[in-house]
Amino acid sequence: MVSRAWGSGTSCSVIGAAHRRQGKPCQDASLSCQLGSGAQQLQLLAVSDGHGGSRYWLSEVGSAQACLAAQAAVEEALRGHPLSNREQWLRQLQLELPEAIQQRWLEAVHRDWQERPDSETTPFSSSVYGCTLGLVLMAPQWWGCTGIGDWDLVGISSPGEASLLSEESLQGGAAEATTSLCQADVLGAWRERAQLHGLGDGPAPLGLLLSTDGIRKSCATDADFLQLCSQLMELESGTPLEQALMEITAQGSGDDVSVAMVQRSGQHSGQRTGQHSSSSLGLGRLGPVALALGIAAAGAGGWWWLQQRRPAPSPIEREVAQLCGAPERINASLSQRREQFLQLLRQPQAGKALLQEPERDPLGALIAGSMGGSASLQACLPLKQALDAHWQTARKTPVTTPPSPQVPARP
């Protein structure tokens, strides 16, 4: 049972079209959960965006751990501070939660590092786990937010009307730059983003949508972004939301995209009400790492939300749908996997591994599944033709290098 002031939240992270094409993992994570009980009950939304790029090569772990650290820190704060004391909670959002989250996150990524073989030869650096974090708390009498980095928070004031409630403001010269959870001296940046608003203080938003920067950068203008947020808020969670996010990244920035959103009670679409239980953790598609972290989340008090009421499309089906939905991108996607075509010819057994775990590399699994021809593939004609053409090209390519162990394109 959630706070009566707010409906059930939902969250979703989807791998970016560019990352998917290149076989990289989703570096976003998101979380929606209910914490506490009775009068001490609130909801938490969080989104985290791993920086990506070779320098931040473990940022998908960093972003997942950021959401978990936020959950644990808010739970602890909830035990020590009555929700009725708004001054205390504003201080929490400005100062104490940032410190607690950052400390927990640092401990978590340090533990992760120590379990890696690299730790024997390379000193620990939190920057390889670098990520942003935005969080929103919804209590019965107020809502508040804090965080660090280039996440955005949008408020829905009435159906179709949205406004930007929080965004990162960096001085000129930033260029894809953002503040990060791995920076030691940026508590001031958290404080700038901290807000707390009473629900009775004035016009309160009917809905709140927290998003990573990939969403906003996919829109032509801020007006389009706000319109998009309004429309996302109306979507049924689960597969429709996931498919919408896939379309956004494919037609837009190509970046990983995440949203976490909630509506005030009585504002829900009929479809959404009752579909959500009290916790969901969207970790992109991190495979075993995500699974392990998800289990950790369950141990920390959250529990997985099994949202599918009908069979969800398989990773390969989703890949096919995405490519056939944007046929002009088919060749771009397959061209970047030329080496994978060649490696599959050299090591056909690697194709089995891809097909056994299609969620790890859906495009790789699709390619492996088409190795014997695309005739049996349930796909649009342009995709079938492109797959067959790439296989034909690969078969004509002379073998010049020994096999390398990279066929499962994802770590």
Add this chain to the structure above:
Amino acid sequence: MPFPNVRLSNRPLHFIYLCDCSGSMAAQGKMQALNQAIRQSLPGMAEVAEQNPEARVLVRAVRFADGAAWHLAEPTPVQELQWRDLEAGGITAMGEALSLVAHALQSPPMEDRALPPVLVLISDGQPTDDFDAGLSRLMREPWAQKAVRLAIAMGHDADLEVLQQFIGPEPAGGGKSPRRPLQASNATTLAQYIQWASTAVVGAASMPASRIAQSDENGSNIPLPDLPPTLLDPTDDVGPLVW
């Protein structure tokens, strides 16, 4: 269309050549080599653009000699670009060229969601106008600060100091670096550098990756790719020194 009234869009990546067309470029086939290098790089650049559909690669070019003017004024999709030869003659109004680019990097017309632009300055000589004023004008624009700024020195008469000022602070240590002026001493090396800038750098700039504000990142706004291996290998034969 599941999102009525919403314009989803890939992100423009502006690539701007600033080409020295002073009279000295007519000597030893430098102008011809530059035209050929740019023309030959276009198919590779178009291929990179095709492989990164989330970026919309748009090319422009400025020529500078007695004055500066747009040689290719419209941001042109690389796939549609037909390179028109530059011609040499005059002095080296590099500062004016920087001012011209500064104007183009104002926002608007620059789009809020553009990727960091790539600016490639190519010169064989020394500025004959007020370079400092031009650079100052350029660097007042946030998009110029965000840009990836590269410089190619053609021959040994190029003013490496001003090219370094254009790029930004010189990296520590010795050796070749994209953060230093790239020295092309013949047509082959020039073509390799132009190819590298128009493919590897464009590919890196097309990628949606964040970086930490105020971090070092080797002084660059994007993680710059390594220079082509042949250019780092002093034993590699890249042709005779002709400039």
